[in-house]
Amino acid sequence: MASPIIEMRGLTKRFPGVLANDEVSLSLHSGEIVALLGENGAGKSTLVNMVYGLLTPDEGSILVDGEEVNIRSPRHAIDLGIGMVHQHFMLVNPLTVTENIVLGAEPTRLGAIDFPAARASVRELSSQYGLKIDPDAVVRDLAVGMQQRAEILKALHRDARVLILDEPTAVLTPQEVRELFSVVRSLVADGLSVVFITHKLEEVMSIADRVVVMRDGAVVGETRPADTDMAGLARMMVGRDVVFRVEKKPSRCGDTVLEVNDLSVLDERRLEAVKGVSFSVCAGEIVAIAGVSGNGQAELVEAITGLRRPAAGTIALKGKDITHGTAREAIETGVSHVPEDRHRRGLVLEFNLMENMILGDHRLAPYSKRGVFDYNVISEVSKKRIADYDVRTPSERVKAEALSGGNQQKVVLARELGRDPDLLVAAQPTRGLDVGAIEFVHSQILAERDSGKAVLLISLELEEVQSLADRILVMFEGRIVREFEAGEASDEELGYFMTGGGGAKFAEATVEGGAVDG
Amino acid sequence: MAEPSVATRGQKIAHLLRELAVPVVSVMLAMGIGSVIMLVAGYDPLVAFPAMLKGAFGGGRQIGETLLRATPLMFTGLAVAYGFRAGLFNIGAEGQLFLGGLSAAWLGIVLAGLPQPFNIVMMLLAGAAIGAAWAFVPALLKAKVGAHEVITTMMFTYIGRYIVSWLVTGPLKAPGQIPQTSQLPPESTLPRMHDLFGFLAVSRVHLGFVIGVLVAMLLWWVLKYTTLGYEARAVGLNPWASETGGISVPSTTIKALCISGALAGLAGVTEVMGVHYRLHDQFSAGFGFTGIAVALLAKNNPLGVIAAAILFGALSAGAGTMQLEAFVPTKVIFIIQALIILFVAAEQLARWIIGRTRRVGVEHAS
Numbered sequence: 001m002a003s004p005i006i007e008m009r010g011l012t013k014r015f016p017g018v019l020a021n022d023e024v025s026l027s028l029h030s031g032e033i034v035a036l037l038g039e040n041g042a043g044k045s046t047l048v049n050m051v052y053g054l055l056t057p058d059e060g061s062i063l064v065d066g067e068e069v070n071i072r073s074p075r076h077a078i079d080l081g082i083g084m085v086h087q088h089f090m091l092v093n094p095l096t097v098t099e100n101i102v103l104g105a106e107p108t109r110l111g112a113i114d115f116p117a118a119r120a121s122v123r124e125l126s127s128q129y130g131l132k133i134d135p136d137a138v139v140r141d142l143a144v145g146m147q148q149r150a151e152i153l154k155a156l157h158r159d160a161r162v163l164i165l166d167e168p169t170a171v172l173t174p175q176e177v178r179e180l181f182s183v184v185r186s187l188v189a190d191g192l193s194v195v196f197i198t199h200k201l202e203e204v205m206s207i208a209d210r211v212v213v214m215r216d217g218a219v220v221g222e223t224r225p226a227d228t229d230m231a232g233l234a235r236m237m238v239g240r241d242v243v244f245r246v247e248k249k250p251s252r253c254g255d256t257v258l259e260v261n262d263l264s265v266l267d268e269r270r271l272e273a274v275k276g277v278s279f280s281v282c283a284g285e286i287v288a289i290a291g292v293s294g295n296g297q298a299e300l301v302e303a304i305t306g307l308r309r310p311a312a313g314t315i316a317l318k319g320k321d322i323t324h325g326t327a328r329e330a331i332e333t334g335v336s337h338v339p340e341d342r343h344r345r346g347l348v349l350e351f352n353l354m355e356n357m358i359l360g361d362h363r364l365a366p367y368s369k370r371g372v373f374d375y376n377v378i379s380e381v382s383k384k385r386i387a388d389y390d391v392r393t394p395s396e397r398v399k400a401e402a403l404s405g406g407n408q409q410k411v412v413l414a415r416e417l418g419r420d421p422d423l424l425v426a427a428q429p430t431r432g433l434d435v436g437a438i439e440f441v442h443s444q445i446l447a448e449r450d451s452g453k454a455v456l457l458i459s460l461e462l463e464e465v466q467s468l469a470d471r472i473l474v475m476f477e478g479r480i481v482r483e484f485e486a487g488e489a490s491d492e493e494l495g496y497f498m499t500g501g502g503g504a505k506f507a508e509a510t511v512e513g514g515a516v517d518g
Numbered sequence: 519m520a521e522p523s524v525a526t527r528g529q530k531i532a533h534l535l536r537e538l539a540v541p542v543v544s545v546m547l548a549m550g551i552g553s554v555i556m557l558v559a560g561y562d563p564l565v566a567f568p569a570m571l572k573g574a575f576g577g578g579r580q581i582g583e584t585l586l587r588a589t590p591l592m593f594t595g596l597a598v599a600y601g602f603r604a605g606l607f608n609i610g611a612e613g614q615l616f617l618g619g620l621s622a623a624w625l626g627i628v629l630a631g632l633p634q635p636f637n638i639v640m641m642l643l644a645g646a647a648i649g650a651a652w653a654f655v656p657a658l659l660k661a662k663v664g665a666h667e668v669i670t671t672m673m674f675t676y677i678g679r680y681i682v683s684w685l686v687t688g689p690l691k692a693p694g695q696i697p698q699t700s701q702l703p704p705e706s707t708l709p710r711m712h713d714l715f716g717f718l719a720v721s722r723v724h725l726g727f728v729i730g731v732l733v734a735m736l737l738w739w740v741l742k743y744t745t746l747g748y749e750a751r752a753v754g755l756n757p758w759a760s761e762t763g764g765i766s767v768p769s770t771t772i773k774a775l776c777i778s779g780a781l782a783g784l785a786g787v788t789e790v791m792g793v794h795y796r797l798h799d800q801f802s803a804g805f806g807f808t809g810i811a812v813a814l815l816a817k818n819n820p821l822g823v824i825a826a827a828i829l830f831g832a833l834s835a836g837a838g839t840m841q842l843e844a845f846v847p848t849k850v851i852f853i854i855q856a857l858i859i860l861f862v863a864a865e866q867l868a869r870w871i872i873g874r875t876r877r878v879g880v881e882h883a884s
Contacts, residue, residue, distance in 0.1 A: 307761060328764030337762060345762040350755045359752065359763035363745050371745045 003066050004029050005162055005193055006051065006082070011060035013046050020046040022218045023060065028162060033184065033194045035208035037201075037237055039434040041392075041404030043217040044197045045087075048164045052084045053077040083155025084164040087171075089147050093140040098122050100139055101154045125156050129186050145176035152183065163187065164195045169203055170432055181207050199237070199434035201230040213237050238436040248446055251470040254283030255318070257454035258304070258423050263313035265299040273299040275478035276313065281423065286445065286455040288469035289480075290462065292498050296478035297458045298340065301427050304456070305337040306330035318422060331360045334422035338412055338429045340458070342405075346412040349401035353393060356400050357382045357415050385414040390440065406437030413444055424448055427458040442468060462491045476500055541815050541822075543871060544861035545829065552854040556846060566844040570851075573839025574832035578719020580839075582711065586723040588831030589792070590615070590802070592730035593785035594809025595816060595823040596737055597778045601667075602818045603741060604774030605754035606660070608653065610671025611782035612806025613678035617652045618645035618783030620682050622790040623699040623797035624690065626706030634705040641706065642729070642787055649783015650776040652678060657775035661768035667775065675806070683799045690797075698798035708792035726788030731824055733784070738820040750774045782806060811859045830855065 004027035013021040021043045028034055036044045049055045051062060053071040061068050064080050071077050077084070091100050098119050107117040122135045131149045139147060148168060155163055165184075169177045184194055184207060198204060204211050205225045213221045213236040221236045235241055258281040265274035273296040281287045291297055302308035304315055306327035314323045317333050325333065339345035347356050358367045358378055366377045382396040391410045393403055400408055409429070416424065426445060430438040445468060449455050459465050465472055472489065474482040474497040482497045553563035574584045594611045601608035608614075621644045629637045656670035685691075685699075692700040708725040712718040741747035752760040753770045761767055785805055794801050812830055816822030833855060837848040 305762070306764075326764070326766070327761060328766070331764045339762055344756070344758045346759060348752050348756045348759050351752070355748070355752075359759065362748055362763075368745050373743050373745070373748070375743075 004063075005065060007063040007066075008047070008051065009061050009063065011047065011050055011057045011062070013043075013050060013055060014058050019217050021050070021057075022216075024214070024217070024219055025060075026212055026219065028193050028195060030161070030193055031188050031191050033188055033196055033207055033209045035204040035211045036195055036197045036214065037199065037204050037211055037233060038214035039199060039237060039404075039436055040406045040432075042214040042237075044214055045166060046217075047214070048084065048166060048195060048197065051077065052082060052164060078155075078158050078160070081159060081161035082164065083158060083160030083162065085148065085151040085155065085166065085168060087166045087168075089151050091139045091147060091150060093138075095139060096135070097133055097137050097139060097142070097150050097153075098135040100150055101135075101157050103154075105158050121157065122153060125153055129156070129183055129190070131183055143176075144171045145173070145179065148172070148176075148180070149183075160192070162193045162195070164197070166197045167199075168196070169198065169200065177203070201233050201237075201435065204233060205230060215239055234435050237434070248468075249450065251285045251449065253285050253470075254452060256280050256282050257318055258456060259314075259316040259319075260304070261314045261316075263300070263303060263315060264311045265296070265303045265308060266311050267299055272311070273478055274303065274310075277475075277478075277480055278313075279473055279480060279483075281454040281456050283422075283454050284449055284452045285470045286449050286457055286468050287471045287473060288457040288459060288465040289473050289475050290459065290465045290494055290498055291475035293460055295475050295498075297427070297475055300475075301337070301340070301425055301458055304330070304425055305335055331419075336416035336419055336421035336424050338409075338416050338424070338426040340427035340431065342408055342412050347400045347408060350399055352399050353386065353391070353396045353403075353411060354378050354382045356411055357385055357396075357418075359415065361415075361419060381418070385418050388418075389414040389444070406433050409433060409437065409441065413441065417444060417448060421453065423454045423456065425456045425458075428460060429457070430459075430461070430464060438464075462494055465494070466491065474498055537817065537819075540865050540869065541817065541826070541862060544815070545858055547861050547871070548854050548857035551857055552850060555853060556850060559850075561844060561846045561850075566840050566846045566850075569843040569846075570833075570836035570840040572836070572843075574836035576839075579721045580835065582719060582721020582723035584828065584832045584835040585727045586721070586793070586831070587834045588827040589723070589727045589730050590785040590789050590805040591808055591812050591830050592727075592734060592823060592827035593788065594782055594805045595812030595827050596730075596734055596809075596820055597781035597785070597806075598809045598813035599816060599818040599820060599823055600737060600741075600750070600781060601775060601778040602813060603747075603754050604750040604770065605757070606771065606775050606778065607668050608671055608775060608778040608782070609668050609810065610653070610656065610673075610675040610806070611778070611785070611809050612802065612804065613671065613675030614649040614652045614779040614782035615786040615789075615802055615806050616675075616678040616682045618649045618786030619790045619797050619801060620685065620786070621645045621648045621783070622706075622787040623702070626702035626791065627700060629706055630703040632705065634707075634709075637706045638708065638725075638791070641791060642784060645783040645787030646780035647783070649786070650780040652783070653775045653779025654772070657772040657779075660775065661771045671775075679799070682797065686797055686799050692796070696798070699796045702791070702795045706791065707795055708788060710792075722793070724788070724792035726792040729784075729788065730827075733781070734820045734824050737781075741820065746773065782809070785809075808855075811855065811862075814859060814862050 007027040009025050010023040011021050012023055024047055036047070038044050046055060050057045051071065053073045053076050062071060063069070069080065071080065092103065098115070101122050102118045107114045107121065119135050125131070126133050131153055133146055133149050133153065139150060152163065168180060172180060188194055196207060208225055211223050211225060211233065212219055213233065215237060260280065261278050263274055263277045264272055267273040277300065279287065289297055299308060303310045306322070306325050306329060310323055314321060316322065317335060320333060322330055322333055343349060348359065362368060366374060368374070379396060386393060386396055389410045391407050391414065393407060400411060403411070429445065430441050433441065445455055445457065457468060470486050472484040472494065473480045474494060476498060477500070549567070556563045556566055573580055575581055594615060597611045597614070598608055622641045625641050625644050626637065629640060652674060653671065656667050656674055659665035659670050660667045687697040690699045692698055710722065710724050711727070712720050714725065741751060749760070749765045749770045752763070752765055753767050757767045789801055790797055808830060812823055812826045815826040833851050837851040840846050841848050
């Protein structure tokens with residue numbers, strides 16, 4: 001085999017209290033897709049950040065084209081032909097696609113940017129690799145998938161031979177994922193090499209030539225998709241067998257806990273996002289709301305948890321009206337909320353785990369008496385919850401921002417479930433988590449149900465909905481268009497109703513009619 | 519048994535040193551560049567800085583003067599720092615300070631003849647209340663309609679200053695040529711420290727300094743140990759998560775800005791009661807604005823504010839001696855103050871320098 005383009009030899013990186021990478025070695029050949037698989041916090045990003053010059057290794061060496069290099073900065077990495085698309089895009093939102101792509105490497109004429117040349121080069125790259133994009137579109141107006149294309153084009157514009165994609169599919173729809181995969185295949189057909197970071201097993205199976213599995217900062221195995229299966233990969237990644245299908249007993253429905261009646265909710269633009277929705281959830285039952293993102297689920301959750309005032313209709317918890325209650329009243333009445341965006345709504349990242357563990361209960365005994373905290377109690381409760389929910393952290397005094405995504409979500413769960421609520425509203429509780437953490441979250445949600453709590457699950461993942469829910473409500477354009485019992489509907493049927501098939505016809509007609517009127 | 523506690527103490531000290539690194543390096547850098555400026559201007563920093571040090575800490579009277587000048591900065595520094603912790607930039611501490619001073623100048627006369635401890639407590643409470651009231655309108659505008667507090671508190675500073683200007687030249691003007699209020703009776707003033715504690719050297723520093731230190735400690739406790747402080751910090755760091763956790767962001771904002779205003783009001787009260795014994799419209803040397811620098815240097819930590827205020831007090835107290843003995847104009851001190859703020863604000867620069875020296879140190883060691 002030809003010599004590798006990039007070779008990492010025994011890379012070690014330490015952060016205070018953490019060995020992020022422990023003598024990691026990895027080589028990448030031309031025309032190859034290497035998947036870097038591992039749980040959150042396994043050290044994948046640390047490794048590629050060293051290759052991209054964002055971090056300096058403490059030990060070990062990096063060879064590019066067989067020569068040892070000391071990559072000092074991203075600029076240096078780019079000069080060596082290494083491009084990276086970060087999980088969070090590095091684009092200037094008010095600028096156009098072309099401006100973003102050439103930024104830092106602008107073709108100039110007489111000292112001014114040569115926009116016709118820039119646009120032409122963008123067009124050429126875009127047609128060469130099947131990356132269709134409007135070069136004059138403003139980045140801010142583009143869908144996430146398109147922004148990602150702009151990022152890839154940016155790397156190609158700088159003559160990248162190696163493309164590092166850091167969890168590229170986390171933010172994409174299934175359709176966008178398929179398109180990305182075909183782009184990646186056309187790139188490697190042209191001789192580029194791709195490092196594909198992910199924790200999703202299906203993706204590894206479908207795209208990688210070679211899989212390198214990391215756990216706790218070290219490479220624990222290397223294989224080819226043909227030589228293994230998902231269960232084998234999961235075992236390598238987590239270090240034990242993983243249960244994919246959740247085992248659950250049939251639900252025993254008790255008293256009605258949540259009763260939503262003819263609820264309408266407006267969004268920021270004062271448009272009706274939830275249009276006259278009615279449903280109920282009883283004790284010991286998981287009701288899932290399935291739907292494509294942006295069909296009113298977020299507004300529905302905010303209304304139930306007291307974050308948004310409904311325009312009409314009623315919400316009752318155990319017979320008590322909480323329609324116009326505040327978030328505080330919702331919490332105190334027995335509603336717990338695992339928010340969709342844990343960084344924005346779930347945690348105060350700069351707070352330590354003790355402070356995060358009491359958010360929402362911080363006014364109440366035993367944590368606070370007459371407005372003064374009892375840190376002994378807070379620390380004890382935090383330690384207990386950290387143990388119960390298997391939060392991997394050196395201590396309860398660590399800031400939440402220092403934990404991996406999965407552990408942060410466990411902190412949120414520990415707080416929301418530790419409160420012993422009547423109703424758990426869980427919005428996309430496993431978003432961005434790896435299989436081990438997903439398994440844990442699912443088992444916790446089921447345990448809540450089995451102990452007689454009502455659970456309202458909002459999820460975009462059909463698999464999650466199918467495996468957890470006792471009842472499935474399909475939401476489309478602000479309405480519940482269909483209801484299924486567990487196991488009654490296939491994925492295809494659910495997908496059909498989620499995207500506006502069947503009962504939603506009249507909804508489309510109203511929208512079109514409205515547009516004509518306007 | 520003793521080992522774990524030693525380890526945690528070691529960690530605590532290491533943490534404290536890391537926290538202190540940026541302010542200390544910033545001050546040293548500012549002194550260094552200040553020296554260069556002195557050299558260029560033809561003065562000898564090796565004469566000037568010792569003279570300044572002597573003027574600030576050379577004896578009991580000098581130390582007293584330093585603490586005297588630190589007192590209003592401590593209150594305004596605390597005011598700005600508390601606001602910052604709740605995500606609010608109270609740029610209008612100066613206005614709240616003027617209103618606090620006004621209340622003391624008026625109430626001190628009204629309470630003439632009553633016992634001094636009673637008057638002190640009443641005047642402090644009244645000053646805090648009016649400072650809070652002056653911040654309340656901007657706070658309400660921020661909470662209800664999102665009007666930015668930088669604009670509104672600044673505008674309220676102008677209103678407050680000119681109300682005081684008008685009152686001291688008109689309705690509250692004492693007989694005579696000078697636009698000022700009547701002198702407060704002794705029972706409405708803050709006693710000097712050497713009058714309270716005979717063993718202290720004679721100086722102008724008054725009880726206000728001690729009150730300031732106590733308030734700083736109280737505030738530190740409030741931030742760390744009470745739900746009030748917890749909610750303020752939570753909203754300052756992440757209003758969305760706070761809202762989700764049932765904290766009312768508007769009411770937390772109002773409370774925090776009013777507490778900030780109350781602290782600034784106390785700066786005005788203690789200046790009137792401890793230094794001037796009356797109100798005139800030049801009684802503040804921009805303490806409200808210097809308080810922003812004090813808070814920045816203290817990284818919004820109430821205990822850090824005590825140290826930062828004393829540093830600024832020392833610069834101000836030492837400037838006179840520096841001018842007398844080294845003939846360096848006091849304006850140089852303002853340059854150094856500005857440089858300190860610059861370097862604290864440009865924290866990354868200080869961090870970079872700390873990182874480099876550490877790396878050089880490691881290389882030397884290996």
